[in-house]
Amino acid sequence: MWALISDIHSNYEALLAVADDIEKHNVEKVICLGDIVGYGPNPCECVDLVMDCDVAILGNHDQGALFDPEGFNSGAERAIFWTRTQLENARDPMAEARWEFLGDRPRMHKEGNRLFVHGSARNPLNEYVFPEDIYNPNKMEKIFLLVDQYCFQGHTHVPGIFTQSLQFLSPADVNYRYRLDQQKTLVNVGSVGQPRDNDPRACYVLLDDDSVIFRRVEYDVQTTRSKIHAIADLDKYLGDRLLDGR
Numbered sequence: 001m002w003a004l005i006s007d008i009h010s011n012y013e014a015l016l017a018v019a020d021d022i023e024k025h026n027v028e029k030v031i032c033l034g035d036i037v038g039y040g041p042n043p044c045e046c047v048d049l050v051m052d053c054d055v056a057i058l059g060n061h062d063q064g065a066l067f068d069p070e071g072f073n074s075g076a077e078r079a080i081f082w083t084r085t086q087l088e089n090a091r092d093p094m095a096e097a098r099w100e101f102l103g104d105r106p107r108m109h110k111e112g113n114r115l116f117v118h119g120s121a122r123n124p125l126n127e128y129v130f131p132e133d134i135y136n137p138n139k140m141e142k143i144f145l146l147v148d149q150y151c152f153q154g155h156t157h158v159p160g161i162f163t164q165s166l167q168f169l170s171p172a173d174v175n176y177r178y179r180l181d182q183q184k185t186l187v188n189v190g191s192v193g194q195p196r197d198n199d200p201r202a203c204y205v206l207l208d209d210d211s212v213i214f215r216r217v218e219y220d221v222q223t224t225r226s227k228i229h230a231i232a233d234l235d236k237y238l239g240d241r242l243l244d245g246r
Helices: 012-023 043-050 060-066 074-087 095-103 131-135 137-145 221-229 237-243
Strands: 002-005 029-032 108-111 114-117 150-153 160-163 177-179 185-188 202-208 211-217
Touching: 002 012, 012 043, 012 202, 012 211, 012 221, 043 074, 043 095, 060 074, 060 095, 074 095, 074 237, 131 137, 131 160, 221 237
Parallel strands: 002 029, 114 150, 150 185
Antiparallel strands: 002 202, 108 114, 160 185, 177 211, 202 211
């Protein structure tokens, strides 16, 4: 069994809760699909935990911290510049190791018929694939052409299954378990630290042979929110929206 996590966004409380949940299962490998940092108050602590993952790929916020953020709204941009100051703390003995770790992240990872990206198979770093894209067959067909069989992704913070017949199935639609049936399939694993499907619980996926199992995990949202409110460079809404998962 593998655990697939994504979009942690410096939310240490959510990441710890997910890590505890992973420990309850017979997980052999943990894969992180990017965006370890951004938005939240604990970038260094989250990078330290993800460094223990078996595989971790680059997210657009991770790249924004390494270089200059592109296409970010003002709140996200302010957060990423603040994040950079935390990662650059010369007095922290782990600072250099964190920078090297982030800088070494690949943009995709492939094992057999399974492709792992942050955004999409077409643009691993930046392309969003939203549920409503099932009504854009031209976009979806081009993405599916680049997928051998299964693609696991994050970025939108909205978990669910995309079928090649252009259906989107939310975790609730499939009772939180979906059997991969050899047909080309895209799986969004959801967000650990910034859920946006109106469910504030952290989300990740367990991959057991050909079964995708969506896990929702309660965590101390109020603590993360309070930390964000206490940092002047992080907009308060970044904490407030955690309460509703939006």
